[in-house]
Amino acid sequence: MAQIELRNIGKKFKQEAVIENLNLTIRSGSFTVLVGPSGCGKSTTLRMVAGLERQTEGEIWIDGKCVSDTPPGLRDVAMVFQNYALYPTMSVRGNIEFGLKNKGVAKPERERLIGDISELVGLTPYLDKKPQSLSGGQRQRVALARAMVKQPKVFILDEPLSNLDAKLRSQMRTELIQLHKRLGTTFVYVTHDQVEAMSMGDEIVVMDKGVIQQADGPMAIYGQPANLFTAQFIGTPPMNVLLQEDMHALGIPAMPGVHYAGFRPEHAVLNPPDGTEGIMLRGRIATRESLGAEQIYQLELASGALVSVKTFLRPMETVEWAAAAIPAEALHAFDVRGNRVECSLNEWREAAGGGILTAAGAGGRS
Structure with a gap:
């Protein structure tokens, strides 16, 4: 688990400011959801935490350490994307194992980790299958397992359910909530879907035009909206x-x-x-x-x-x-x-x- 602090964060693309003076603390072990319309800056914020985007100004702290200049691979953060980003020529086992091999983890330890994580996310029967033979929900589980096997301090999920149908999205929401409870790790989740935000997050950050409109628990966001934008976006x-x-x-x-x-x-x-x-x-x-x-x-x-x-x-x-x-x-x-x-x-x-x-x-x- 790790606390994340964004201090006076600003981000510009070609001199256009998309985020200005953003300050946010994400509690250790929380399931925090960044929600807002397309272009509000939520995915950019997520990518800056992961190190995939460089902030123009400000500092990013993870677990009490400033990581503003730390490469993505050294931030102890695992990211799950909406397009799964699986290797099609590798089996499910190979996809999960790939990062462990790169880190030089010994084979017995790799096998133990793969077995434990596969059991946790229900992938044990599919370890020898290729991703193209799996359903959308199963592929998303592979992407989650590949992130989980690294045992990171922070999970970052960028609209991971957007490619699934409505029934499967609902099922995966439940599974992610249960997974977070079992792992106890800090989850940072981005979505434009306010139903996902309200049903999954124990803390919700509503954003618009690069500005935090309100950061609070789901029922406080719903029952005491800080402004008209939040009042009309949530609900x-x-x-x-x-x-x-x-x-x-x-x-x-x-x-x-x-x-x-x-x-x-x-x-x-x-x-x-x-x-x-x-x-x-x-x-x-x-x-x-x-x-x-x-x-x-x-x-x-x-x-x-x-x-x-x-x-x-x-x-x-x-x-x-x-x-x-x-x-x-x-x-x-x-x-x-x-x-x-x-x-x-x-x-x-x-x-x-x-x-x-x-x-x-x-x-x-x-």
Whole structure:
């Protein structure tokens, strides 16, 4: 296990800055996921940790040692790529063994390590097969085994599941989580898929345009997003965000410094019964998605704003209009720059004059 520290890291490509003044500490033994849209700098950050890219400025520390000038092979880091990068002419055994041979590991020790790792990742029956005869998931296990056999302090995984189908991705997510628990090694994982990030990471680093937007545990990222970018990047569907004019039309009280109000689609109560407290909205059903147990409706409000509502109620296939209640405690507040503003339920109620936060209900009355 090893702690990783990135100190004032900057990276330029042909004078164009893609990462500026990045500071991040990755805890020893954690499963840390870097997540963000394409081009956000997450893979570049990963490659700098591995030594495959040279930072323009700043320092990289691994296990208490500055490795900024250390070659990749001496950083005690193993990397797994999305394209597997297996040797097609070698057997599974040969692929796993290749690095050990280069390091001069004696044959009995090589055989012991290969046996142990193959058993751990379920490859024992396939050791004499060539990669082209294996499924995508089995090839990914070979890539993992080849990295694991080096017994590194840090595992770096760059979108390793992106070439797999949805069912296999889900299975491999579970296997990677279990593998991390067994090994106890520091895992640094890059993905653009927020479902992977939320389900796998015990720490998540959300990035955009080379800047860390938020670094925290998955439920803190989801429940207390630091800004609008994180709020709308994490979550399916993303958080609904209302502008000031929408807030005013719905009766959401004005709060000092608050420019946007947001709420998660699953926190909206569809077709609430009489007496329900909260922000009431009514809209035309613009789209509807049935995901088995879940139903997702997109409502078009009178202002033209679209909001998503997620519910476990049975589908409303013939209804054109619907109402929803947003509990005041489910509201998130953001300032004009999109940064989170902490507002308690009592503050919302005070701003509303101490009354119950309600607005246009199912019948369209205020």
